[in-house]
Amino acid sequence: MRRYLRERFSSLVIVAFDRLVFEGAQVDAVLLLASNDDSRGLRVIRLLDERSLDSVDLEVAPTYQALEHWEEEARVAKSRTIQSARWSSSLDVEASAVYDALLVSGRVVRLGELAEVDIGLVSGANSYFILSRESARAHDLPKRVLRAVVERPSDLAGIRVRRSEEKSLFLPPESVGAHDRATHEYLTIGVGLGVPQRYKPRTRRFWHRVPLPHLIGDAFLPYMAHRAPRLILNPGRRIVSTNLLHSVAFREEAPDARAMVAAALSSATALSGEIEGRSYGGGVLKLETKEAERLAVPALTGEQVDQLVAMFDRLDQFVRRGRTLEASALVDETLGFDHGRLVAATEVFRQRRLGRKSPSR
Incomplete structure (x- = not known):
């Protein structure tokens, strides 16, 4: 869709709302204005809610002028990394730039390159x-x-x-x-x-025979989260899950599952979750299987794998005690990520997600 719009129209205005527009809706909504009236590229206007449209002049409203970002995307349209970014990444120029730089840095990979993600049982x-x-x-x-x-x-x-x-x-x-x-x-x-x-x-031949997932994974990934995506180790790959948790099976070439689970605590993955996931009513972050496979996870060296495995139990204790932010900072320090910069970018998208309320009529 992004490529089609980019090739078909020379001007795109996205009006994004900080509050839910439709009462009872569980997904975000934006107003898309596409034309060939000018060559101003992609612009994003953020408003509180749809009632703000009555008092705003879209021609002079403050915008995020995303023409340079648009042209860069066109230049690398063949790149799987940038081409697949969501429109949500265009809502803040500085935070979006942090994510774009992360994707092309070579320091992260898509989870789907290292694992297959499948739904749990029903x-x-x-x-x-x-x-x-x-x-x-x-x-x-x-x-x-x-x-x-x-x-x-x-x-x-x-x-x-x-x-x-x-x-x-x-x-x-x-x-x-x-x-x-x-x-x-x-x-x-x-x-x-x-x-x-x-x-x-x-609908089953034998009503009492619950079909098991075809994939028994090394880890689980909740398909809905309030704060950030979290991988959870499945010891011995002996446990199955309901469809409230995806099953994540790492490929043979992937690092130790403990290292991958620990690495996902990085603020790099938290930022990716805000952009690749979907924001639902009440501020819930939802990751379908394909969106989960698009999550950016740290690309680990052998030394980093050993370090993360060694600190796995400590990180588990941190998370259990509600000290997830400390765990994230420790992982970022170990992997050499700019924790403060990534957290700041993540908060831009997270606060918009958490601040979205159903419209009051």
Whole structure:
């Protein structure tokens, strides 16, 4: 879309609003004015809300004159890095310049170059299929019909899943033997609750067989976040997740998974999340799988991998204790990133996202 508009029109004005325009809408909206009336390139005007349009003259309103950025993008249109940037990166010239410089610095790579990101499982009835350890014991369910699962990002406090944070996915075989009394009883409970008639279960050949993701990853990535993207290590690749957390499987050539998870605490990845992700109602940052694969993550040297692995437990403790900013600063220092500059750029986009409110009528 960006390339099409750039090639078709010599003048583009994007009017961005700091507040949500449509009541109840969960996505951002901008006003796009495209023409060939002049050759002023791309301009961005920021207004409080749509009511400000009544009192503003778009011809003389203060703008971010993005012509130079536009021409640079045209020169490197064949570059996968710049070509794929979102319109959201045009909302602040200085913060956008920080991100553009980061992308072409050679110090970051797209997560998708090192990993595949896939959605988690959809059970159709989490309250039935996902049990706490205590509930699984109370129903006397055998281990052979249970699989370790993580249900919600809020259940995971750090950057590694602990056993105490795991739950159990009820995953019996297609046919349950007559001797397996406890499993039969729990299936009967499901029938009594009407689970087989719910949308997802009723579309399966066997209502109780929850399809597992085709990808069991090295890490998880919450698909929604309030502050910044966070990778969470999946020890031994033995745990599955619901669709509230993406599964991230690193390729063979990728560094140690612990180093990758730690590196993602960098403010470089936080900045990338603000630009590559989508801003939803209430200020929530959402990353679909393809957007997650576009996240910029640090490109690590062998020495940096060793350093991050060595400090992994310490970083995990920082995050668990609510000291994520300290963890981020430590990672930036280790990797040689300008922490202050990246954080300042990140805050420009984050504050706009968090400050967006539903319109009051």
